[in-house]
Amino acid sequence: MTAAVKEPGAGGAKLNLLGFDRTEYKGKPSTLCSGCGHDSIASQIIAVAWELSLEPHRVIKTSGIGCSSKSPAYFLNRSHGFNSLHGRMPSLTTGAVLANKDLQAISVSGDGDTGSIGLGQYKHLLRRNVPMVYIIENNGVYGLTKGQFSATADEGQKLKYAGVNELPPIDLCLEAIASGCGFVARSFAGDAKQVRELLKAALSYKGGTAVLDIISPCITFNNHEESTKSYSYGKANEERLHDISFIEPQGEIVVDYEEGTAREVRMHDGSTIVLRKLGDDYNPQDRNAAISKLDEAQAKQEFITGLLYINEGRKRIHEALHIVDTPLAELNEAQLRPPREALDKIMADMN
Numbered sequence: 001m002t003a004a005v006k007e008p009g010a011g012g013a014k015l016n017l018l019g020f021d022r023t024e025y026k027g028k029p030s031t032l033c034s035g036c037g038h039d040s041i042a043s044q045i046i047a048v049a050w051e052l053s054l055e056p057h058r059v060i061k062t063s064g065i066g067c068s069s070k071s072p073a074y075f076l077n078r079s080h081g082f083n084s085l086h087g088r089m090p091s092l093t094t095g096a097v098l099a100n101k102d103l104q105a106i107s108v109s110g111d112g113d114t115g116s117i118g119l120g121q122y123k124h125l126l127r128r129n130v131p132m133v134y135i136i137e138n139n140g141v142y143g144l145t146k147g148q149f150s151a152t153a154d155e156g157q158k159l160k161y162a163g164v165n166e167l168p169p170i171d172l173c174l175e176a177i178a179s180g181c182g183f184v185a186r187s188f189a190g191d192a193k194q195v196r197e198l199l200k201a202a203l204s205y206k207g208g209t210a211v212l213d214i215i216s217p218c219i220t221f222n223n224h225e226e227s228t229k230s231y232s233y234g235k236a237n238e239e240r241l242h243d244i245s246f247i248e249p250q251g252e253i254v255v256d257y258e259e260g261t262a263r264e265v266r267m268h269d270g271s272t273i274v275l276r277k278l279g280d281d282y283n284p285q286d287r288n289a290a291i292s293k294l295d296e297a298q299a300k301q302e303f304i305t306g307l308l309y310i311n312e313g314r315k316r317i318h319e320a321l322h323i324v325d326t327p328l329a330e331l332n333e334a335q336l337r338p339p340r341e342a343l344d345k346i347m348a349d350m351n
């Protein structure tokens with residue numbers, strides 16, 4: 001994976017290391033409401049996949065059901081894609097990644113898809129540590145079914161058709177950290193640079209599931225001033241934990257030391273994330289600190305963004321299940337079927 005860009009191709013378009021221009025990473029035209037946060041995220045996925053020279057045929061895009069789950073149709077046309085059932089994207093992706101560990105899963109879900117109907121699947125996916133990038137396009141409502149409150153809606157929030165939400169929100173980043181997830185980040189769809197840098201870091205993370213919770217305003221049903229999921233709230237209240245710069249393994253290493261102290265987080269593939277701290281002494285490798293920071297933020301209705309927690313120490317599902325190196329999908333029948341003696345032994349044991 002590298003970000004170097006080659007000479008311009010025919011027509012002057014810039015080409016990445018695979019010789020593709022950016023249009024090769026686009027999807028179909030969006031059918032979402034014009035201005036929906038989900039479309040900004042799809043644009044950043046296109047930009048990052050092109051920049052990192054991801055091989056489109058090695059990417060599998062999965063999703064559940066919802067406006068957010070329609071997003072994979074709008075990026076990486078040349079990749080494999082599967083739009084599953086509402087809340088069932090995690091088990092579908094687990095199967096796909098178990099069958100072919102060489103695929104890079106980029107999965108998109110909504111706050112309803114993940115935090116309501118899919119919460120059980122979400123927790124078990126994280127517990128199993130399935131290698132994938134899990135993007136939650138979080139708008140605090142069910143957009144596709146016209147604006148009911150989801151499990152991440154703010155307590156006390158009023159919506160024209162849904163009334164008042166009397167229940168406290170679930171913080172999907174806190175849930176991820178509690179379930180042992182080793183890469184947990186939060187961003188805001190209106191902050192394109194931060195979304196891009198966190199996406200690059202998530203795609204380079206080799207420790208298992210990388211969760212990226214992106215506040216993505218639903219401009220049709222939840223863009224009111226009092227909503228913490230609106231554009232105006234996001235712009236006015238976003239508190240960045242740090243400025244994050246992702247550096248490719250082979251890329252030029254540029255760190256602006258003058259802006260303050262820098263903390264380097266090295267990934268297994270040799271790439272590095274540099275966090276420039278802005279006065280706040282935040283250490284994303286400290287699990288307890290991450291939990292307290294999120295707890296405090298939730299109590300104050302603060303909106304913190306950045307890399308909340310990172311740890312590459314856990315076994316991924318393939319190691320935990322002792323799965324062979326060759327992708328299962330590439331094994332032949334003789335390799336998959338137990339030998340005659342093994343079957344004879346099972347039969348003998350049953351007698």
Ligand SMILES: Cc1ncc(C[n+]2csc(CCOP(=O)(O)OP(=O)(O)O)c2C)c(N)n1
Binds near residue numbers: 065066112218
């Ligand atoms: C089993 C099941 N229950 C309910 C629905 C109806 N449904 C479709 S999308 C959706 C909510 C989507 O909300 P969210 O995941 O937050 O995505 P958004 O549309 O806001 O992006 C619901 C309840 C369904 N399709 N399947």
Ligand code: SF4
Binds near residue numbers: 031033035217221
């Ligand atoms: S209803 Fe909301 S979430 Fe759905 S496309 Fe429109 S703005 Fe986006």
